Amino acid sequence: MTQTRQKPELLAPAGNLAKLKLAFDYGADAVYIGGTRFGLRKAADNFSIYEMAKGIDYAHNRNKKVYVVLNGMAHQEDFVNIKSAINELKTINPDAFIVSDTGVASLVKNHSAVPIHTSTQASVLNWRAAKIWQNLGASRVVVGRELSLEDCKLINLKTGIQVETFIHGSMCISHSGKCHISNYFAGRDSNRGGCIQSCRYRYDFNIKSKQQSKFLMNARDIMAISLVPKILQNNIASLKIEGRMKSELYIATAVRCYRKAIDECWQGLEVDFKALEHELSGISNRGFTSGNLETKAGADSINYQYAGYNRYTSFMGTVKGVDDVKGLAIEVRENINIGDHLQCxxxxxxxxxxxxxxxxxLNGGLLDRATPNKMVWIKADFNPAIGALIRKVLHKTETRT
Ligand code: SF4
Structure with a gap:
């Protein structure tokens, strides 16, 4: 099959409408969102149907795309509700449904013209499986995190189906779902959105082992920014950033870095990957690995030391207004003090x-400190767009448990 080189889509997570707009404003080509039903992130904000419609309009007015997750594994009693959800959602024109369950896929195919993307939860690891999903109506597979870039290329070459792969964010020990740890510990079904991150807990094992760590299942995050040149040679349609529950600063930083890497590589420019990796290590992470994208993930893909998040940047606020005299109107997220060195x-x-x-x-009163949820003016000698984020670079990396 002859292939023409395609610039991959940069696909970002959006846990709510504000994050959807932020992802697009910082350079995402598409976002994936969840409604209140049948997604795999019950703890995320999730969108009402009205917010989804607003988000889809916002995207389509900018030539961007919105994919809606329907990727829970369905039980028999779920189907009446899933059918009504599909009928409701198709009226607001999402660009695809992301689906894990073959029963749900057949329902989408029979009751809508909305394209189907096969979720990573379906564990597609080979082109034969991709072919079956293609026959079920899928135009794209989000392949399992177990696969290398070469594997992704082969799936596309053999089937012509679009391939989407994760390039940044959390990776769990179950890679592509089918995890039941939370079911046993908390009666919550990970495969229907109930994961309580049980694999991150500290465990005592009653077995003789050379491994002294208590965090044996705590997978590091994927970071594949330095692999972008190789990714561009492997016919991958979409590069996905994980994190519908992550912060605004995480989304803006990750999208900005990958946007820059993809665009500069595509143009044949030299990319400063070290600087971009440094930027990405400022937002919350559990330490990094390239997963299976180049070589098989081994022991170094697990963070045995601790289960917390590292970061060295802090989200301080959002620009809500710009004035030539007063400077920037900032909605404050963390305390801002006179003398702070911030970045926009x-x-x-x-x-x-x-x-x-x-x-x-806002009344013109001078302050020594601005506290969270207040609006303040800060003098500035540049004019950012409304909605730009303000961050602080911390003196050293901190770990939050
Ligand atoms: S408990 Fe851990 S391994 Fe299981 S689904 Fe949740 S994050 Fe993944």
Whole structure:
């Protein structure tokens, strides 16, 4: 089959409408979102049907795409509700449903014209499985995290189906689902959105082992930014960032970095991958691995030391207004003090230093400190777009457990 080289889509997570807009504003080509039913992130904010419709309009007005997850594994009693969800959702024109269950896929095919993307939860690991999903109506497979870039290429070459793969974010010891740890521990079904991150807990094992760690199943996060040049040679349609429950700063930073890497590689420019990896290690992570994308993930893909998140950047606020005289109106997320050295993560890809020389409330009163959820003015000598994020680079990496 002859292949023409395609620039891959950058696909970002969006846990709510504000994050959807943020992902697009920072450079995502598409986002994936969940409604209140049949997604795998019960703890995420999730969208109402009204918010989904607003998000889809926002995307389509900018030539971008929104995929809606329906990727829970369905039990028999779920089907009446799934059918009504499909009938409701198809009226707001999502660009695809992401589906794990073959029964749900057949329902989507029979009751809508919405394209089907096979979820990573379906564990597609070979082209024969991809072919079966293609026969069921899928136009894309989100392959299991077990696969290498070469495997992805083969699936596309053999079937012509679009391949989507994870390139950043959490990876769990079960790779592509089918995990039952939370079912046993908490009576919550991971395969229907109930995961309580049981694999991150500390465990005592009553077996003789050389491994002294208590965190034997705590997988590191995937980071594949330095593999972008290889990814571009492997016919991968979509590069997916994990994290519908992650923060605004995580989404903006991850999208900005991968946007820059994809665009610069595509143009044949030299990319400073070290700088981008450094940027990405500032947002919450459990330490990094390239997963299985190049070589098989081994012991170094597990973080045996601790289960917390590392980060060295902190989300301080959002730009809500810009004034030539007063500076930036900022909605504050964490305490901001006079003398703080902050940075503005601009939507144009630049990072502007922002030293806090004055803090003024909306009535013009001078402040020494701005506290969370307040709106303040900070003088600035640049003009970012409304919605740009303000961050602080911490003196050292901190680990939150
Ligand atoms: S408990 Fe861990 S391995 Fe199981 S689904 Fe949740 S995150 Fe994945």
């Amino acid at each position: 993560l601009s939507k144009d890809g630049n990072i502007y230093p922002l030293e806090v020389t004055s803090l003024t409330n």
